Amino acid sequence: MYYLIHPFHYHFMLTALLAASLVGITCATLGVYVVLRRMAFIGDAIAHTSLPGLVGAYLLGFNLLAGALVAGLATALGIGWLSRRESLREDTAIGIVFTGMFAVGIVLIGITRSFRDLSHILFGNVLGVSFTDVGLIAIVAVVTLGALALAHKELELTSYDPDYGRHIGIPVDRLRYLLLILLALAVIAAIQAVGVILTSAMLVTPAATASLLTRRINRMMVAGAGIASIACLTGLYGSFYLDIPSGAAIVLVATLLFVAASVWQALRRVAAQRRLP
Amino acid sequence: MNRWTFPYKQHRHAPTVPGAPALEVRNLCVRYARHQPPVFENLCLALFRGTRVALTGPNGAGKSTLLKAIAGIIDAEGGSVELFGSPKGSCHHRVAYLAQKAAIDWRFPVTVRQFVTAGRYVHLGWLRRPRESDRKMVQSVLERLGLTALADRRIGELSGGQQQRCLVARALCQESEIYLLDEPLSGVDSATREVLAALTRELTATGRTVLTATHHHDRLAAEFDEVLHLQHGLLTPSVPEPLTVVAPEVPCTT
Secondary structure, three states, X not given: OHHHHHHHHXXXXXXXXXXXXXXXXXXXXXXXXXXHOOOHHHHHHHHXXXXXXXXXXXXXXXXXXXXXXXXXXXXXXXXXXXXXXXXXXXXXXXXXXXXXXXXXXXXXXXXXXXXXXXXXXXXXXXXXXXXXXXXXHHHHHHHHHHHHHHOHHHHHHHHHOHHHHHHOOOOHHHHHHHHXXXXXXXXXXXXXXXXXXXXXXXXXXXXXXXXXXXXXHHXXXXXXXXXXXXXXXXXXXXXXXXXXXXXXXXXXXXXXXXXXXXXXXXXXXXXXXXXXX | OOXXXXXXXXOOOOOOOOOOOOEEEEEEEEOOOOOOOOOXXXXXXXXXXXXXXXXXXXXOOOHHHHHHHHHOOOOOOEEEEEEXXXXXXXXXXXXXXXXXXXXXXXXXXXXXXXXXXXXXXXXXXXXXXXXXXXXXXXXXXXXXXXXXXXXXOEHHHOOHHHHHXXXXXXXXXOOOOEEEEEXXXXXXXXXXXXXXXXXXXXXXHOOOEEEEEOOOOOOHHHHOOEEEEEEOOEEEEEOOOOOOOOOOOOOOOO
């Protein structure tokens, strides 16, 4: 019991737990749409394209999160605009915007000549999250979860049948932009916790794990949020006792949970087949 | 009942203009992209209350496009659509559209009941959840189409005919006066076909109007009052006679 409570005697561990859990729950809930609408690539792209925003803000001395937010929103809206009405396939649009922006980021890193200051952006450092950052993350969580709850039935319908949504007057394209903006917000929050490179794991892995366990969208969101919270808590313990980077620890736990769920599902399928004559 | 509502699109109940057709399309012009030739131009069409009309024509003639333009899924470049004598914009809720099965992501995890309940959304608008009366309505439609036993199944687990019945159920839940059905018979078993034919008859008997795009030419005379043939952008009425030569069926995706 001592080993479970001891880490949280430290203030930074409590802050880290709060931040990581908020990020995990937000990303996992939104991640259900990311998984079901096959937007995983976009999440990854937004995370990576926030790099020039972060480095630019660092160079100019602005708030790093604000820089990332601008770059992330620009990416989200740019992809949405390029692939509107199927004029260009979405994955192609993502490929172009993603790599272009990331290249700008690398050039900017070259200009700063200092990789060390930026490594915590790339790999995340939830243990160094400030109280202001937690506040920002909490605002992102409330906005994202609130929007998902309020527009739930419309988001669900336009995910599987956008034509019908358009027919009854739902602004399908605007809902898509809303989802992209929420995605940008969640990604920026997640960069704090696990860094640019591992952010899409927060969006995809817990939601994908939940999709193996249940086939109802609401339950998937709740299960995903639960799985993300477990991953954050366990990951932080691992980081504390094994002295490994916190972001990587959280993502590794989430990945292990996914593997466990896959194995469980495979076993259940085998058992179901055995039962048949 | 006077609760706030936030409809997806402002609509009001315009009174029916006496003598006006249920659906009147004037000079409709649709093209897919700016530089492409139009699918059709100056297309005119009038349907009267309580009629069953078939829309035939070769694949790629624009049958689906016409239905989608009327349903408001694609924007028309020119022309007007009027329902019961009023512009469609203000009374779009009076049209129900039944999409082709291919347009839907059937692997998405929703149940048959949730899928059919979406037919009520046009009356609910933003923020409001289905009420008891909506649930009852959905239940009665499910019973009518023999879907009660499947209500809690996921839509991806259904057969082609059952999926088609789900689409019909959703359109029925809209409680509209004009039904636009896009290929409702594709990939459907004969039992479902009977159900659909009986339903169309019942709808028109109660004053509803049904426009069906179809390439099943074998029973046009029995199942429809009027047949319109769309080809090369021209809509011509034809006598509902079964064709002697039936073209091989090709799944239509346009």
